[in-house]
Amino acid sequence: MADLENSKDLISVLWSGADILRSKMDANEYKDYLLGIVFYKYLSDSFLIKVYDLIYDEKPDSLKAALDAYKEALEDESAEELKEQIKSECHYVIEPDLTYTCFADAARNNSFNREQLQKAFNNIEQSDPLFVDLFTDIDLYSSRLGAGDQKQSDTISNLIKEIDKADLLNSDAEILGNAYEYLIGQFASETGKKAGEFYTPQAVSKILTRIAIAGQENRKGLSVYDPCMGSGSLLLNAKKYAAEPDYIKYYGQELNTSTFNLARMNMFLHGIVPENQVLRNGDTLDGDWPTGEETDFNMVLMNPPYSAKWSAAAGFLQDERFSEYGVLAPKSKADYAFLLHGLYHLKSKGTMAIVLPHGVLFRGAAEGKIREKLLRAGNIYAVIGLPANLFYNTSIPTCIVVLKKHRDGRDVLFIDASQKFEKGKKQNAMTDEHIDAVMELYKNRKTVEKESYLASFEDIEKNDFNLNIPRYVDNFEEEEEIDLDELLTSISTTDDEIEKTQAEFITLLKELTSTDEKIEASLSNLIRKMEG
Structure with a gap:
C-alpha cells in the first residue's frame, strides 16, 4: 500500500512539473524536458546514495547529508580511489556543484544557472557510451521556454524546484519506473496521433507479453527483443511476468532518436543494469540487427508502424531475413517485412507476438504468397482480433499474430476479442478481465462458439490461405423476431x-x-x- 501511495505522490509531483510547461509547448515537446530533467535527478540522487553507501555502508537520511559526505570525502587523499569505484559501479561521476541537490538549492535561492545544468548534461553524455547524446532533445535555451534569458531561465528553475519534491531516496526502481510509465502514457494521450511513435497501450502490451512469455516464465536468462521499441515500455513488461526478472536481457532498436533516448532513460529508471540492455538507434528494415553474438531471442515483441513505406529494393531478396520467401513485402506496406524480420530473430523454441492491421490476414499478391509460405511452414500459431480504437494514433481495428519457429502442427487458433472492451471518451480500453478472458482462450486452444476457432491446415487451405477472422469465428448475433x-x-x-x-x-x-x-x-x- 505504501508503494502505491509513494507512486501516486511521485506522479502528482511529476505531473505538476508538466503544468509549468503545458502552456508553453505541446506534449510532444515538453515530455522531453520533463522526462529528461527527472532522469537527471534520478542519476544525481542515485549517485549520492551510492557515494554515501560506499563511505558509510548505509543509506543516508537525506540527499543533503549524502552531498556533505561526498564533499568531505573529496578532500581526502583517497578521493581518486573513491571516484574510480563509483565510476565502475555507476558508469558516471557527478561533481558536487553539478548535483541535482545543488541545482535545486540554487533554484530556491534565485541563483540557478542554466549553463551549469548544460555542463552537467554534457558531462554525463561524455562519461560512457551508454549515455551518448542522451540529453540532445533538451534545449535549455529555447525561445519556447519564454521571451528572453530571464524568463527561459525561470521556467527551467521552476521545473527543477517542482521536480525536487519527488522523493527518489525512498522510492524503489519499481515505483519510479511505474511513475515514468504513467507519465509516458499521459503524454501519449495528450499527444494523440504522434503517440503511436513511442507508446503501445498497456492492455495490448500485457497481452503481447503474456503470450510471448507463456511457458518460458521460469527461464533464467530470458532474452527479449523489440525491433520497434518506442519508449521501451513493451520490452519492460517482460519483468512483470518472469520468475527471474534480474536475469532478463533486453534487446531493442528504435529509428526515432528522441524516442530512442526515452527508451534508454526508461530502462535505467526501471532498474535495468547496463549489462542487461542492448539498445540501438537505427532503421530495423534497412540493415539487419543484431548480427553479433546474440542474434535470436526467446521472446520477440513488436508493434511496428502500420502499413509503413519501405524501399523494397531488389537487393533485399538476397537478405537472409526475406530470401526464402521469393517475394518482398510491397513498397507501400512494410507489415510483412517487419513480421519476417522478427521471425528471423526468434529462437526455435521461442514465441513472437506482433500487432498489425487486419489487411495482413487477407491481402493478396506478394503478401498472399508470404502468408501461404508461413502457413505451410506452421509458423502462424494464432490470430487474435482486437477491439477498434485502442491506440492513440489510429482508430482502425488491429490484430495480434502469434508466430513460432518450429513446431509439429500447422493448425491456427483464431480468437475474436473485438467486443472485449470498455468504451472511453477518446480511446476504448481493455480491462484485466478482458485480457484474462483472451489468455484463457489462447491457452485452452479450443473452439468456443462465437469466441474462438481452432482451424486445421485443411480449413485454411480451403479458404485459399485467407485468415480473415470472420471466416472462422462466426460472431453473428441473430436479432430478436419481431411480433x-x-x-x-x-x-x-x-x-x-x-x-x-x-x-x-x-x-x-x-x-x-x-x-x-x-x-x-x-x-x-x-x-x-x-x-x-
Whole structure:
C-alpha cells in the first residue's frame, strides 16, 4: 500500500512539473524536458546514495547529508580511489556543484544557472557510451521556454524546484519506473496521433507479453527483443511476468532518436543494469540487427508502424531475413517485412507476438504468397482480433499474430476479442478481465462458439490461405423476431396520438388573431392545409 501511495505522490509531483510547461509547448515537446530533467535527478540522487553507501555502508537520511559526505570525502587523499569505484559501479561521476541537490538549492535561492545544468548534461553524455547524446532533445535555451534569458531561465528553475519534491531516496526502481510509465502514457494521450511513435497501450502490451512469455516464465536468462521499441515500455513488461526478472536481457532498436533516448532513460529508471540492455538507434528494415553474438531471442515483441513505406529494393531478396520467401513485402506496406524480420530473430523454441492491421490476414499478391509460405511452414500459431480504437494514433481495428519457429502442427487458433472492451471518451480500453478472458482462450486452444476457432491446415487451405477472422469465428448475433401484431398495434396507437395532438394544435391556431392581413391570410392557409 505504501508503494502505491509513494507512486501516486511521485506522479502528482511529476505531473505538476508538466503544468509549468503545458502552456508553453505541446506534449510532444515538453515530455522531453520533463522526462529528461527527472532522469537527471534520478542519476544525481542515485549517485549520492551510492557515494554515501560506499563511505558509510548505509543509506543516508537525506540527499543533503549524502552531498556533505561526498564533499568531505573529496578532500581526502583517497578521493581518486573513491571516484574510480563509483565510476565502475555507476558508469558516471557527478561533481558536487553539478548535483541535482545543488541545482535545486540554487533554484530556491534565485541563483540557478542554466549553463551549469548544460555542463552537467554534457558531462554525463561524455562519461560512457551508454549515455551518448542522451540529453540532445533538451534545449535549455529555447525561445519556447519564454521571451528572453530571464524568463527561459525561470521556467527551467521552476521545473527543477517542482521536480525536487519527488522523493527518489525512498522510492524503489519499481515505483519510479511505474511513475515514468504513467507519465509516458499521459503524454501519449495528450499527444494523440504522434503517440503511436513511442507508446503501445498497456492492455495490448500485457497481452503481447503474456503470450510471448507463456511457458518460458521460469527461464533464467530470458532474452527479449523489440525491433520497434518506442519508449521501451513493451520490452519492460517482460519483468512483470518472469520468475527471474534480474536475469532478463533486453534487446531493442528504435529509428526515432528522441524516442530512442526515452527508451534508454526508461530502462535505467526501471532498474535495468547496463549489462542487461542492448539498445540501438537505427532503421530495423534497412540493415539487419543484431548480427553479433546474440542474434535470436526467446521472446520477440513488436508493434511496428502500420502499413509503413519501405524501399523494397531488389537487393533485399538476397537478405537472409526475406530470401526464402521469393517475394518482398510491397513498397507501400512494410507489415510483412517487419513480421519476417522478427521471425528471423526468434529462437526455435521461442514465441513472437506482433500487432498489425487486419489487411495482413487477407491481402493478396506478394503478401498472399508470404502468408501461404508461413502457413505451410506452421509458423502462424494464432490470430487474435482486437477491439477498434485502442491506440492513440489510429482508430482502425488491429490484430495480434502469434508466430513460432518450429513446431509439429500447422493448425491456427483464431480468437475474436473485438467486443472485449470498455468504451472511453477518446480511446476504448481493455480491462484485466478482458485480457484474462483472451489468455484463457489462447491457452485452452479450443473452439468456443462465437469466441474462438481452432482451424486445421485443411480449413485454411480451403479458404485459399485467407485468415480473415470472420471466416472462422462466426460472431453473428441473430436479432430478436419481431411480433407483427404487436408492431401493428403500436403503429395504430401512435397514429391515434398524432391525430389527437394535431387536432389540439389546430384548435390553438384558430384562437390566434392578427391585425396584419398578410399574417391572417397565412394562418388561414396553414389551418386549411392541416385540416387536409
